[in-house]
Amino acid sequence: MSESLNGVIEAFLIFIGLEKGLSTNTSESYRSDLEQFAAHVSENRKRAYWKEIDATDVTDWLYAMSESNSSNATLCRKLSALRVFNRFLLREKLTERSFMELVSGPKLRRKAPDTLTIQEVKNLMAAPDDSKPAGLRDIAILELFYSSGLRVSELCGLSLQQVDLEGGAMRVYGKGSKERVVPVGSKAREALERYLDHGRPHLVRPRTGSSVFLSNRGIAISRKTVWVMVKKMATLAGIEKPVKPHALRHSFATHLLTGGADLRVIQELLGHADISTTQIYTTVEGDRLATAHDEYHPRSKDAL
Numbered sequence: 001m002s003e004s005l006n007g008v009i010e011a012f013l014i015f016i017g018l019e020k021g022l023s024t025n026t027s028e029s030y031r032s033d034l035e036q037f038a039a040h041v042s043e044n045r046k047r048a049y050w051k052e053i054d055a056t057d058v059t060d061w062l063y064a065m066s067e068s069n070s071s072n073a074t075l076c077r078k079l080s081a082l083r084v085f086n087r088f089l090l091r092e093k094l095t096e097r098s099f100m101e102l103v104s105g106p107k108l109r110r111k112a113p114d115t116l117t118i119q120e121v122k123n124l125m126a127a128p129d130d131s132k133p134a135g136l137r138d139i140a141i142l143e144l145f146y147s148s149g150l151r152v153s154e155l156c157g158l159s160l161q162q163v164d165l166e167g168g169a170m171r172v173y174g175k176g177s178k179e180r181v182v183p184v185g186s187k188a189r190e191a192l193e194r195y196l197d198h199g200r201p202h203l204v205r206p207r208t209g210s211s212v213f214l215s216n217r218g219i220a221i222s223r224k225t226v227w228v229m230v231k232k233m234a235t236l237a238g239i240e241k242p243v244k245p246h247a248l249r250h251s252f253a254t255h256l257l258t259g260g261a262d263l264r265v266i267q268e269l270l271g272h273a274d275i276s277t278t279q280i281y282t283t284v285e286g287d288r289l290a291t292a293h294d295e296y297h298p299r300s301k302d303a304l
């Protein structure tokens with residue numbers, strides 16, 4: 001293993017790829033953050049090896065990023081990557097002490113996720129043109145996002161073998177290739193059946209594989225295409241706020257919680273490793289309850 005700054009980063013990326021099974025996007029995010037830090041300490045602090053790094057190098061980097069108007073969320077993400085990497089260095093004995101122990105990042109208040117109202121969801125589902133194969137596909141995509149709480153990467157990677165329409169369920173491979181089974185609601189099942197019977201056959205090309213959702217070229221639909229489609233359908237539906245695929249996943253979780261679903265069940269459906277990640281939806285529900293209290297409770301009205 002090369003002990004140069006970037007050489008060790010490469011070894012780390014190989015390690016987490018094998019050990020953690022992280023996605024390409026996550027690995028590239030780690031690479032970007034760590035190479036940025038390495039460039040900073042090399043150019044500004046004259047460091048050549050990781051064993052030379054200390055907490056002052058990290059705080060100096062944080063200060064430089066703050067001066068460049070990086071958001072608190074960005075700083076927290078970069079620090080998280082550096083902490084994971086620091087543990088790798090200690091494990092491989094490439095540094096004798098942690099350079100993260102004395103580092104405290106910015107306080108980050110987790111923002112409540114953007115969600116749609118039930119009426120906005122209905123309007124969104126009605127936006128695609130169901131007289132065209134691509135329209136049947138888009139309806140099925142939107143319905144599955146909302147019915148099953150899928151991530152966009154999970155939906156794009158969905159194969160025919162993972163879908164059990166008769167049983168109303170799907171096997172999904174999430175972050176770290178972790179498998180979970182998610183239910184498919186009746187509306188989503190109907191939309192998916194229509195797409196598979198009357199839409200997908202028109203999109204199939206000679207080299208089409210087993211992907212459920214196909215582009216107009218007959219290959220697995222890309223994340224970018226899905227993002228563009230969702231944005232376009234939201235505009236057609238008259239929804240003024242920005243709508244991304246993840247908004248339907250957030251709406252799925254929030255509406256389940258509002259309906260009385262247990263938080264642990266929602267955690268399992270979303271594929272969250274930690275319950276604290278799922279707890280962000282209680283913020284949305286808390287805000288909704290506070291608004292309802294202000295609007296309807298007699299002692300909350302200014303006139304009383």
